[in-house]
């Protein structure tokens with residue numbers, strides 16, 4: 001048996017002993033001769049040129065390498081002769097993507113591209129945002145998470161499980177990038193409206209961070225997706241032979257809290273005070289507590305509570321142009337009193353309080369929520385979770401949504417229940433009976449969980465509803481008129497919001513910043529959008545919108561004395577734009 005010992009020699013690796021296998025093919029790395037119990041060294045070369053350059057998604061340009069680059073970087077022969085520029089590559093890939101009829105296949109093709117050629121992936125996403133958002137984000141990302149174990153190819157992001165307890169700092173150091181600005185982290189317990197998907201929730205941080213880059217211009221190398229795996233209570237996954245996570249029920253209580261605490265401390269120690277940690281799709285029994293616990297020591301943001309609140313408030317502010325009155329003139333009813341529902345409710349109450357100078361305890365009174373047990377009223381106070389208590393107003397008990405609509409007579413109906421088909425025909429008809437222009441938001445994701453479809457909202461309200469939904473719906477023709485539904489999704493907010501925190505060097509998140517983001521987004525809705533009944537601008541302008549949101553958030557950070565990047569840039573919109581990553585190829589010397 002040949003004995004292998006490798007040493008580095010002037011940049012070349014050579015074996016000091018016999019390195020052929022039976023005198024035949026050279027076994028330079030000892031792969032063939034090593035038996036299973038024989039240790040070998042996993043050598044790699046780190047210079048990105050030649051073959052390794054083509055396999056490095058950050059620098060690979062595929063057929064776009066120029067003749068000069070092919071010579072200078074040892075690529076001759078590794079590529080076919082044709083040279084295609086990025087524009088042509090984009091055209092070819094979009095053509096190929098459109099051939100897939102199954103959305104999940106498009107998702108997989110996009111993930112492959114992201115792992116092959118990062119700049120081309122972002123070029124596609126930015127230039128075709130309305131077409132590709134439903135692929136890399138809701139609704140398709142939901143299905144991808146459900147099937148993550150089966151479609152798993154190469155790992156994306158960082159997995160921190162209970163096995164890593166006590167060594168999370170070391171795990172963070174395994175990530176190849178050292179300078180991280182945004183982390184999106186999930187524990188997979190409430191993935192969209194699909195419930196506990198355990199470790200397979202990783203699709204969500206990965207998807208959210210691609211939007212940070214595509215929509216908000218945050219450099220991909222400074223984004224880190226993380227999944228914390230404390231087990232899952234999803235029996236189907238626990239019994240699935242392809243499940244990629246820990247095969248145990250969820251850790252709770254002290255064990256959970258200690259792991260999260262170690263994680264939060266390790267992140268700060270490794271990346272400093274100014275890394276933004278975005279909590280995503282945690283179950284509400286942890287989400288509110290984590291946000292409260294870490295908001296005074298870390299730069300934390302809960303997208304489901306705060307980002308959703310900000311995007312919905314923006315839509316409401318914009319909708320006043322269509323429905324008239326001020327925010328304080330409206331009555332709000334929510335189906336769903338969890339993270340999204342109570343988060344939105346609180347931000348509406350804060351905005352009304354800011355506008356009217358009335359105390360927030362007063363302004364909350366025109367906001368009502370229904371949970372799985374019915375309308376939240378004062379007689380239920382004792383048994384309510386803490387985040388529901390501020391909404392327990394005086395009223396007799398009401399069981400179902402329809403009765404609640406009849407009793408409360410809302411002008412605005414917001415679905416944040418995670419349960420599809422709950423805005424029934426009777427509910428929508430009653431909203432249309434009560435209001436000239438009822439505002440109906442079906443926020444739950446993915447499409448299967450939407451409280452109603454766009455078609456249902458328009459037809460059941462006889463064309464009266466102003467409608468937006470968390471996952472996209474196509475325009476609907478009703479009685480010869482085209483109705484274009486908007487997408488009320490926190491994707492409008494978090495990329496620009498995060499960019500604003502980064503460019504100002506903010507060290508904490510404050511509610512005032514969320515209000516500023518809402519106002520900035522509402523200000524981007526044009527007359528042309530209003531004419532179509534839209535309360536959100538189209539995603540095709542999102543990078544410009546994100547720059548405006550970032551500027552307002554950064555301005556607020558400076559005003560509140562929470563910004564550390566000094567001096568304050570004069571024109572924050574221009575500054576935000578100048579900081580944005582653009583995916584065009586770079587020329588290599």
Ligand SMILES: NC(=O)C1=CN([C@@H]2O[C@H](COP(=O)(O)OP(=O)(O)OC[C@H]3O[C@@H](n4cnc5c(N)ncnc54)[C@H](OP(=O)(O)O)[C@@H]3O)[C@@H](O)[C@H]2O)C=CC1
Pocket residue numbers: 190191192193194283284303304305308311335336337338339340341370371372373415416417418419422443444445446449469470471488489490491
């Ligand atoms: N469009 C967007 O940008 C966003 C959308 N979402 C979506 O919102 C949904 C909810 O998310 P989140 O708030 O975090 O979830 P939570 O689990 O925190 O809250 C869900 C709420 O809905 C209530 N609920 C569940 N079933 C029913 C029912 N049949 N009737 C009445 N109420 C019900 C629950 O009641 P109980 O408390 O009694 O159990 C709970 O109050 C998800 O589908 C998510 O995808 C979330 C964030 C952003």
Ligand SMILES: CC(=O)C(=O)O
Pocket residue numbers: 138191192193281303304444445470489490491
């Ligand atoms: C959009 C989003 O964050 C959610 O549905 O959870």
Ligand SMILES: [Mg+2]
Pocket residue numbers: 192280281303304
């Ligand atoms: Mg979410």
